[in-house]
Amino acid sequence: MINIHQLTMPIFLAPMAGGFNTPELVAAVANAGGVGGFGFAYSSPEAIDHALGTAAALTEGPVNANFFVFPEVSAPQPERLEAALQALNALSVDKHWDESALTQPYAPDLSRQLEPVWQQRPAILTFHFGIPPMVFIEKAHALGISVGITATCVAEAQAIKTAGADFIVAQGWEAGGHRGRFQETSVDEELTLLLLVKALVEHVSLPIVAAGGLMTGGDIAAVLSAGATAAQLGTAFLCCSEANTSASHRALLLSKEPREAVFTSAFSGRPARGIQNRFIDAMRDKELLEFPLQNTLTGALRQWAVQQENAEYQSVWAGTRYRGIRPLAAAGLMQALTDELNAAQD
Numbered sequence: 001m002i003n004i005h006q007l008t009m010p011i012f013l014a015p016m017a018g019g020f021n022t023p024e025l026v027a028a029v030a031n032a033g034g035v036g037g038f039g040f041a042y043s044s045p046e047a048i049d050h051a052l053g054t055a056a057a058l059t060e061g062p063v064n065a066n067f068f069v070f071p072e073v074s075a076p077q078p079e080r081l082e083a084a085l086q087a088l089n090a091l092s093v094d095k096h097w098d099e100s101a102l103t104q105p106y107a108p109d110l111s112r113q114l115e116p117v118w119q120q121r122p123a124i125l126t127f128h129f130g131i132p133p134m135v136f137i138e139k140a141h142a143l144g145i146s147v148g149i150t151a152t153c154v155a156e157a158q159a160i161k162t163a164g165a166d167f168i169v170a171q172g173w174e175a176g177g178h179r180g181r182f183q184e185t186s187v188d189e190e191l192t193l194l195l196l197v198k199a200l201v202e203h204v205s206l207p208i209v210a211a212g213g214l215m216t217g218g219d220i221a222a223v224l225s226a227g228a229t230a231a232q233l234g235t236a237f238l239c240c241s242e243a244n245t246s247a248s249h250r251a252l253l254l255s256k257e258p259r260e261a262v263f264t265s266a267f268s269g270r271p272a273r274g275i276q277n278r279f280i281d282a283m284r285d286k287e288l289l290e291f292p293l294q295n296t297l298t299g300a301l302r303q304w305a306v307q308q309e310n311a312e313y314q315s316v317w318a319g320t321r322y323r324g325i326r327p328l329a330a331a332g333l334m335q336a337l338t339d340e341l342n343a344a345q346d
């Protein structure tokens with residue numbers, strides 16, 4: 001089993017659902033001594049199989065396959081659906097959503113998604129939004145696959161340790177994309193990454209992979225000296241040439257406009273951090289379907305916006321420090337991070 005204390009470079013490419021992480025990006029990070037990662041949350045078993053196989057042909061380095069632990073979800077209540085549709089109908093764009101997409105199964109079947117993982121055995125398997133059924137953790141261990149789970153607070157990290165995972169992905173408040181809290185209904189402690197890492201070092205004896213707002217080797221050095229074993233970067237890789245980030249998403253990430261990266265549930269039904277745009281503003285305080293039904297409902301709108309190169313109606317996920325993005329090839333970014341980390345540690 002991989003020992004994450006012994007990586008050549010203590011850097012994980014954050015798994016990013018939505019197809020951002022191409023096999024080429026994953027392989028480039030792994031070939032530079034880090035850990036490549038795929039966000040397979042919404043992917044079909046066939047797509048997962050293909051992506052893992054393609055990456056394996058490009059690298060012998062470690063790869064992480066990441067999944068969401070979806071809640072039990074059933075058909076939306078008619079009144080709630082009506083209100084959610086009304087909120088979308090009030091937008092000043094043509095109707096690009098389709099409630100007929102809301103059919104069973106309402107969330108992907110994790111058991112089926114994991115079949116190609118058991119076949120192809122990437123080095124690492126991680127989960128977001130909670131602890132998966134124990135049988136998956138046991139099966140991963142039986143196959144020599146290391147398991148990590150996202151925590152945003154000490155209580156979640158303690159539950160991860162009890163479940164027998166091998167490491168914790170500590171997700172700070174600064175992080176781009178979905179906030180991986182187990183329960184949306186509990187109070188969010190909103191811990192920034194350094195506070196979270198320090199609290200986990202004190203209270204939970206598992207290796208920590210720190211994620212959220214890390215853009216430079218100096219940032220990585222800071223979380224390592226706080227006690228993390230490795231750092232996980234998402235936003236920093238979104239403008240790499242190998243990333244499958246839409247042109248308009250890239251343009252907004254690199255623009256000089258003073259826009260904040262804010263939390264919104266409007267795209268998916270759960271809080272995720274992305275650059276503020278017209279959709280987020282228009283949907284504030286509006287009725288939404290629960291996660292992931294809202295994600296299904298807004299899927300066609302988001303796709304239309306990508307095709308139109310209209311970033312105002314896309315989920316432009318980004319962490320708070322997105323202005324530090326460097327649009328380089330992944331090997332160049334890994335080299336810059338390595339040089340900065342070495343300089344900070346001298």
Ligand SMILES: Cc1cc2nc3c(=O)[nH]c(=O)nc-3n(C[C@H](O)[C@H](O)[C@H](O)COP(=O)(O)O)c2cc1C
Pocket residue numbers: 014015016017018020039040041066067127128150171174175176177178180211212213214232233234235236317318319320321
């Ligand atoms: C575009 C995007 C998609 C993401 N998708 C996932 C995902 O599928 N699974 C996951 O565990 N984390 C996901 N995250 C969160 C990352 O794992 C990580 O917490 C975050 O990128 C760290 O903050 P940073 O973006 O400031 O580096 C995503 C983040 C971004 C930016």
